[in-house]
Structure formats: C-alpha cells, structure tokens
Amino acid sequence: MIKILRYLKLREWLMVLISIGFIITQVWLELRVPEYMAEITTLVQTPGSSLSDIWRTGRGMLLATLGSVATSIIVAFFAAVIGAGFSRSVRSLLFEKVESFSNQEVNEFSTDSLITRSTNDITQVQMIIVMGLQLLIRSPIMAVWALSRIAGQGFEWTLATAVAVFILLIMVVILMTLALPKFRIMQKLTDNMNRVTRENLTGLRVVRAYNAESYQEDKFEKANEELTDTQLFTSRAMAVAMPVITMTISGVSLAIFWIGAFLIDAAEAADRLGIFANMVVFSAYAVQVIMSFMMLVMIYIMLPRASVAAQRILEVLSTKLSILDGTVTQGKPGHEGEVVFKNVSFKYPDAAEHMLHSISFEANKGETVAFIGSTGSGKSTVVNLIPRFFDATEGEILVGGINIRDYNQETLRAKIGYVPQKATLFKGTVESNVSYGDNGRDIAEDDVKRAVSIAQGTEFVEEMDGTYEAEIAQDGQNISGGQKQRLSIARAVAWKPEIYIFDDSFSALDYKTDRVLRSALKKETAGVTSLIVAQRIGTIMDADQIIVLDEGKIVGRGRHKELLQTCEVYKQIAASQLSEEELAS
Secondary structure (H helix, E strand, O other): OOHHHHHOOHHHHHHHHHHHHHHHHHHHHHHHHHHHHHHHHHHHHOOOOOHHHHHHHHHHHHHHHHHHHHHHHHHHHHHHHHHHHHHHHHHHHHHHHHHOOOHHHHHHHOHHHHHHHHOHHHHHHHHHHHHHHHHHOHHHHHHHHHHHHHOOOOHHHHHHHHHHHHHHHHHHHHHHHHHHHHHHHHHHHHHHHHHHHHHHHHOHHHHHHOOOHHHHHHHHHHHHHHHHHHHHHHHHHHHOHHHHHHHHHHHHHHHHHHHHHHHHHHOOHHHHHHHHHHHHHHHHHHHHHHHHHHHHHHHHHHHHHHHHHHHHHHHHHOOOOOOOOOOEOOOOOOOOOOEEEEEEEEOOOOOOOOOEEEEEEEEOOOOEEEEEEOOOOOHHHHHHOOOOOOOOOEEEEEEOOEEHHHEOHHHHHHOEEEEOOOOOOOOEEHHHHHOOOOOOOOOOHHHHHHHHHHOOOHHHHHHOOOHHHOEEOHHHOOOOHHHHHHHHHHHHHHHOOOEEEEEOOOOOOOHHHHHHHHHHHHHHOOOOEEEEEOOOHHHHOOOOEEEEEEOOEEEEEEOHHHHHHHOHHHHHHHHHHOOHHHHHO
16 A cells, blocks of 8 residues: 555645644644633632633633634645545556556456556545545544643543553454455456446447347346445444444543542542543543544555555556567668568467467568458458567567567557557547547648548548537447448548558448449558458459468468469358359459
8 A cells, every 4th residue: 555655746745744734733723622621620610710711711722623623624625635636647657557558468457457446446545545644644643642641640541541442453453354355355346347337338239139138137236246245244344343433432431430430539629620620631632542543443444445456556557568669760761661570470378379370471562462361360460460469479570671679669550550350439520530649740631531532431421410520429339330440441541651451441341332442542552551351352352462371370372363273271262252253254
C-alpha cells in the first residue's frame, strides 16, 4: 500500500503537510474542550463565582469547538483534492501503460481485469487515502495527546481505559484475520462479474439468436451470488465492530463514573470538587482515546481491500513490456515501402508449437503481395508481426531497410495503413473515424471525402443524417458490417501510408463492391506496397505475388496462373471457389 503513494505528486505532498498542520490544530482545539468543561464545572460548584467568568469560559469552549469544525472541513477539502488528484494521475498512468501493452500482456491480465484495476481498484485506494488523511493521521495524534493529558490522573481510571483499548485491539486482529483473505477473493470475483457482463453485452445478438438468455442469466446469477456471498461474509464480520465499539465507549464512561463515585465518597469534603472535575475531564479524554481507536478500526476495516487493490494496480504499472521501443525514426533512403521477412518463425506465448516456420519473402515498393491458405494456416499472424502486435520468435523483419525492432514504434506504425479482420469503429462521427490517429500529417476534410469515395462509401455516408458529421455509435453498432468495413478501409486510405495491410478486409463486401473497391484501390495504391490476407481467390488473382500458407509454412508462391500449375493447396482452394470455365480462363 505504501509503495503506491509514490505516485502522489509534489503538490499533493505539500497539501498533505499543510493538512497535518490543520489536523494538529484540530486535535489541540478538541482537547481544550474538556478543560473548559472542567473550569465551568469548578466555577459552578465554587461559591462566589461570577457569571461573567462562566460566560467567558463558555465562549472559549464555543470558539474551540467552532475552530475544530473549521479545521475539520479544511482537512476534508484537502483530502478530497489529494484523493482526486491521485486517482487522476494513477488512472492516466494505467491507461498509458495498458496502451503500450502487446497482446501478450493484455492476455496475461485479461481485458476484464484491466478494466477493474482502472476503475474499482483505483476507487478503493482513493477512499483509503481520503479517509486515511482524516483518520489515520489524526487518530494516533489524538490518542497519544489525550493519554498524555490523563496520565497520572488516576490509576483506576487509566486501567479501565487500558482494558477498553485492549478489547478493541483484539477485535481488530480477529477482523483482519477473517476479512483479509476474503478481500483478495472479492477483487477477483469483481473481475469475473465484469467478464460475464461484458461477454453478455458484446455477444447480445448471439445470445438472442440461440435463445440463450436463461443460460446467460444463470451464469450471471452464479457470478453475482459468489460476489454477494463474499461481500456478506466481510460485511457481517465488520458489522460486529460498531456494536463492540459502542459498548466499549459506554462501558468506559460507566466504569469511570462508577470508580469516580467511590473515590468521591472516600475523599475529604474539600477534595471532592477537584476529584469530580478530574473525573469529568478524564471521562472526556478517555472517550477521545476510544474514539481514536475506533477511527483506526474503521481504517483497518477498509485497509485490506485497498491494499489488495493497490497491489493489483502496481502489478500492471510494474509489468515489463515484451515489445520494447527502438530509436530509429526513419527508414533507409530508397527503401520506402519495402517489407522483407528473413526466416521468420513465431510461437504464441505459452504455446507448445510454433505458429509460423521459417517464413521468407520480399515485398517491394508498389507491389501487391497476397496471402492465402486454410483457416489457421498463419496468414493473419504473418501480417500482424509487421506492426509489432507480437514480436517474431526467430528471424528478422525489415521495413524500409530497417529491422522493425530498431524502429520507434510510432514511426513504424506511421508507415502502415492497417485494416484488421474485424472492422473497429469508435464513438464519434464518420469524419473522426476516417481521420482517426496521428501519423504526423493533417488529414483534411477533402482527404476524408476522397478516402470514403475510394472505399465505395460515399453513397451510404451522404444518405446518413449529417453525412460526414453523422454520429457513429460505439463499435459502429448503428451501421452494417459492410459499411463498417468500408469506413475502416477509408481510414487506411486517408492515412496515406507507405504500406497497406488488408487482413481479410473485404470479406463483408459483396462481389460487385469488392471488385469496384479493389479497382479504385489499385489506382490509389500505385507506388504503395499492399499486403492482402484473403479467403477469396477473386480478391487476390491480380496480385504480383501470392504466398500460399499451410500449417504455418510457405507451400507455394507465384502469380495466379503459375500456382494453378505448381501448388496443389492453391489448386484445391481455387477449385472450391471457381467454376471450371473460370479456372480454364
């Protein structure tokens, strides 16, 4: 828990120091109140005391109380600012860290857990910082100061207070022993709850299509019950605390007055007033001591869960990245658009076998290189190694004559226009999605319209309410799959890269749109390298080089007509998609 406090900024540490000054002032003012009470008690019981003396003492008591309230409000304000500032800083650091993660790190934590750590876990730590500044610092100061005031005032009273404190300490130990393991489990169950909820929302169409609502409800109910049962266990354990604390405070007050009654009864008449005044003061101070321990108990009730949350946050922030940044910011002159694979092999993290085996090929500037093969043959894996979503296990990949590991990642990705298998759109407008990102160039409105036109999206975009300023829902849920794919392609075209990567990006298009779009792209991408992953032979027939993959190995390469003669795998794929007339032609 202490380690995470290093993310507090200098300004926040200064506010902590100022707050401590106000806390000390607040404690001093609160401890003055019992002294004023003792003075008023003495004045009331002393014959000949003037009313003005009582009023003066009463005004002092009122001012001390109001001062205590004012300092308490100031401390609460600083605590809220510190807590909010901490949350903002750590949330930003977490977001930046997760953005730098490769797929390997994301899979290691899981998306659902990363969401929980960025939200719920930070909130838990924020609460402990806010409460801790007000209670964790104040309570020890109050307890020690109050104890110093009552030391030597009466052995019997001190013993009664010590017994009460001992009872509270035992309760804290028992609660920590019972609750801490459950708090660790609770955060994991929160991850699970997020996972189930997220799966249900993202897969809602499939759930409905298969009448699986009841199945999903049962799955959610199970996750919900596990989390609820754990929360109930910790809540019941903590529910014992307040009655014990209340009973202890009442017991201490009763014991002090009961002991005081005996002491007053046994004292001389002249000493009874002094003993009574001391009893009033001691009772007030004893309650302050017990209340201080009560506040500490409240903190220790919250601390286990916050400690677990802090540990989970630090796990993310301290994760070593598997893909490290290089320093090169530009390729070799004369090698623009070149992509070279040299004996590249790849194995997914924790996988038993390699996905790719000794892949070698060259794609020169302006060429179109296509990849085809059966499902699971490694087509998408090949092209996903180029932007460094993963790093090759063996061999090297050159872009622009430079090993991609040597590039600054931002520079490398600025050279690539990437269109993934699953078209991804963001909440915003058509224009904000097409002009998305930063590759060091401004994307003007005319460039957006041109890119949409090339991607064959002008017709449906201009029919939308607002045209290029039309609203796009999260993940493009208010448009069709084909429209999403065309906007995704338009985004890459507007990027004006050196290299296009189309990862099965035409699958949602009909044959006519596919043909027209590829024809427009061919004109647009003249002089630009294109790497295309496809399932349909028709999409890649005109490619300069077709690479056929099977079980992660290259089993054929060449142009369409050559492969029909030399590659049995390609011939089988073509026979399954083309008619005899098309094959013959």
